[in-house]
Amino acid sequence: MILPSASPITWLLALAAAVAYAVPAMAAKRLGQTAARNALLVAWVLHATVLVWGLWGQAPQFGFAPALSMTAWLVLTVYAVERQLFPQMRSRWMLASLGAAAVVLALLFPGQPLQVSASGWLPLHLALGIACYGLFAAAVVHAWLMTRAERHIRQAEDTHSGIPLLTLERLTFRFVTAGFVLLTATLVAGFLFGETLYGHAWRWDHKAVFSLLSWLTFAALLAGRARFGWRGRSAVRVLYAGAALLMLAYVGSRFVLEVILGRAA
Numbered sequence: 001m002i003l004p005s006a007s008p009i010t011w012l013l014a015l016a017a018a019v020a021y022a023v024p025a026m027a028a029k030r031l032g033q034t035a036a037r038n039a040l041l042v043a044w045v046l047h048a049t050v051l052v053w054g055l056w057g058q059a060p061q062f063g064f065a066p067a068l069s070m071t072a073w074l075v076l077t078v079y080a081v082e083r084q085l086f087p088q089m090r091s092r093w094m095l096a097s098l099g100a101a102a103v104v105l106a107l108l109f110p111g112q113p114l115q116v117s118a119s120g121w122l123p124l125h126l127a128l129g130i131a132c133y134g135l136f137a138a139a140v141v142h143a144w145l146m147t148r149a150e151r152h153i154r155q156a157e158d159t160h161s162g163i164p165l166l167t168l169e170r171l172t173f174r175f176v177t178a179g180f181v182l183l184t185a186t187l188v189a190g191f192l193f194g195e196t197l198y199g200h201a202w203r204w205d206h207k208a209v210f211s212l213l214s215w216l217t218f219a220a221l222l223a224g225r226a227r228f229g230w231r232g233r234s235a236v237r238v239l240y241a242g243a244a245l246l247m248l249a250y251v252g253s254r255f256v257l258e259v260i261l262g263r264a265a
Helices: 008-026 033-056 064-085 092-108 122-154 165-198 206-228 232-260
Strands: none
Touching (some): 008 033, 008 092, 033 064, 033 092, 064 122, 064 232, 122 165, 122 232, 165 206, 165 232, 206 232
16 A cells, blocks of 8 residues: 655645535535635645645645545536536535545555656646546536436426536536537557657557446447437436546556555556
8 A cells, every 4th residue: 555645735725625615515505605615725726735735745646535525626626617608507515525535535545656757748647637537526426416406307496406417418518518528538648659758559459458448338329329319317327427437547557556466557
């Protein structure tokens, strides 16, 4: 197991972000709208500071937990934008809990030191992959909100979700489509320019296999929706399956290497 090796500054920033996230997560009903929104904004800024310091500090590190932390921050960024369009959107407690868990996990498992690469394109390739994770994570969150709203409608309950079910569905598949485009670009770049990016050609390892399986799953989901009108629970299950495969591709592989095997990738 890799022991925590973060700097004192990282510890202070991460703990401050986790506490700031915990405020709206644990006291969502007692806080007013303005106070909860401000607390989440402070946590979001602190979270971003932790990510920047981790990548551009004195000893840059990266791994499965920082990747999850970046993904959570991107989902919260999407939420912040959507709140401007849909002020009645209510999922603050869940996203605050997600942010707090991601920050603490990255603090405990900061990953491996980043290796100096001869390719200046590697940061762009990594950014594409993380953005892809963020878009699919946002799609999963919206799919969960859609499922919850649909269940409340079936039970003739007041959903209080603030966003119509059809709007949630459109948003979900827009995120899936955007994520699929970035996933395709990431895979193509890795296949064609793997030797330039990583110093070796494309390898059919666990990461490549799970990435390709997730791409096929999302391709089937989008094709099924376009051709056969897939929607509802069936489409959500396929989305969850694709997201799980994508999670296993990088995060799962790095978790095994860093935590279970205790060695660098």
